[in-house]
Amino acid sequence: MKELEKRILEGTHLLKDNIIRVDSFLNHQIDVAFLNEIAKEFKKRFSDVKVDKILTIEASGIAIAVIASQQFDNTPVVFAKKTLSKNLDKNFYFEKVFSFTKDTTYDIMVSKKYITEGENVLIIDDFLANGKASLALCDIVKKAKANVVGVGVVIEKANQLGRTRLEQAGIRIESLARVDIKDDGIRFK
Amino acid sequence: MKELEKRILEGTHLLKDNIIRVDSFLNHQIDVAFLNEIAKEFKKRFSDVKVDKILTIEASGIAIAVIASQQFDNTPVVFAKKTLSKNLDKNFYFEKVFSFTKDTTYDIMVSKKYITEGENVLIIDDFLANGKASLALCDIVKKAKANVVGVGVVIEKANQLGRTRLEQAGIRIESLARVDIKDDGIRFK
Numbered sequence: 229m230k231e232l233e234k235r236i237l238e239g240t241h242l243l244k245d246n247i248i249r250v251d252s253f254l255n256h257q258i259d260v261a262f263l264n265e266i267a268k269e270f271k272k273r274f275s276d277v278k279v280d281k282i283l284t285i286e287a288s289g290i291a292i293a294v295i296a297s298q299q300f301d302n303t304p305v306v307f308a309k310k311t312l313s314k315n316l317d318k319n320f321y322f323e324k325v326f327s328f329t330k331d332t333t334y335d336i337m338v339s340k341k342y343i344t345e346g347e348n349v350l351i352i353d354d355f356l357a358n359g360k361a362s363l364a365l366c367d368i369v370k371k372a373k374a375n376v377v378g379v380g381v382v383i384e385k386a387n388q389l390g391r392t393r394l395e396q397a398g399i400r401i402e403s404l405a406r407v408d409i410k411d412d413g414i415r416f417k
Numbered sequence: 418m419k420e421l422e423k424r425i426l427e428g429t430h431l432l433k434d435n436i437i438r439v440d441s442f443l444n445h446q447i448d449v450a451f452l453n454e455i456a457k458e459f460k461k462r463f464s465d466v467k468v469d470k471i472l473t474i475e476a477s478g479i480a481i482a483v484i485a486s487q488q489f490d491n492t493p494v495v496f497a498k499k500t501l502s503k504n505l506d507k508n509f510y511f512e513k514v515f516s517f518t519k520d521t522t523y524d525i526m527v528s529k530k531y532i533t534e535g536e537n538v539l540i541i542d543d544f545l546a547n548g549k550a551s552l553a554l555c556d557i558v559k560k561a562k563a564n565v566v567g568v569g570v571v572i573e574k575a576n577q578l579g580r581t582r583l584e585q586a587g588i589r590i591e592s593l594a595r596v597d598i599k600d601d602g603i604r605f606k
Contacts, residue, residue: 256531257493258479258486258493258494259493260487264491291479294452302450306446307447342441
């Protein structure tokens with residue numbers, strides 16, 4: 229998506245800290261009209277699959293997932309909750325996720341009521357980097373005996389291992405911008 | 418909203434733990450079609466005010482705020498981030514919120530870039546209970562020299578002090594269901 233690449237370039241000042249900044253439209257302030265364009269693009273990419281449920285992770289995946297849902301006949305959205313506490317509630321699926329950016333491990337949890345056997349689940353998130361969060365969501369879907377029809381992310385950090393890890397696990401991945409961060413700037417693949 | 422009251426009754430089993438459960442449609446699984454009805458009701462309630470921005474708080478406010486935005490000409494949404502860490506970044510507004518349900522104090526933060534002087538801000542959230550979170554959002558809007566045009570919540574716990582506190586602060590509050598929890602069940606006001 230050209231407009232997405234433009235916005236990524238506008239927000240990102242690589243000389244300063246090498247971080248992709250999308251807080252003006254995606255993960256702090258949200259441009260809802262632009263999210264609608266993103267949602268249409270997800271629908272285009274996944275027009276060939278049946279989607280019974282959209283699964284995402286709090287907090288910045290939620291806005292993208294609910295606007296995407298409108299393109300998939302308002303299919304229900306479930307967002308995994310993050311928790312630091314040891315929680316053994318048997319009504320939930322749990323997975324551990326290691327976050328490199330925060331250098332910490334957290335649990336994500338999804339109620340067993342809301343992902344059920346045989347459902348076709350589309351996973352939606354803002355970023356794909358090392359793939360740990362997406363794979364944890366996939367593992368929850370598998371525990372529920374449901375099917376992952378694909379993972380759709382707005383921005384893929386193409387110099388990290390996320391895509392490789394998902395493809396090795398047999399998961400289809402669609403990203404709307406593939407960003408390669410080099411010392412001298414950003415390139416799109 | 419009659420449909421909202423019906424759903425609150427369906428999800429809530431007061432004999433068990435006296436907690437209002439809306440995780441089947443609002444704060445874990447999200448019914449996007451129903452959120453659209455909620456959004457239309459917010460538009461009806463606040464049809465008399467100019468809204469330049471919608472402010473909410475992660476995580477469960479986000480879905481409601483972005484779908485509400487579609488009824489207000491896709492006005493930008495900003496969600497306050499919760500943080501437990503001592504953060505002194507001068508580019509952000511900070512407020513402390515004490516959570517009774519979690520018995521802990523956390524900071525919320527909003528970038529100074531995204532709430533600006535003179536803007537008309539509508540605050541949207543899932544619950545109003547003791548009002549602490551809503552008042553903290555109002556304080557951030559005031560620090561930015563912007564105007565709170567109102568607070569819209571899906572569910573108000575009418576036996577707690579939130580409404581009184583907001584009204585004493587001169588803030589207009591609209592709630593789509595006013596729930597009074599008694600020992601023998603739920604009543605709607």
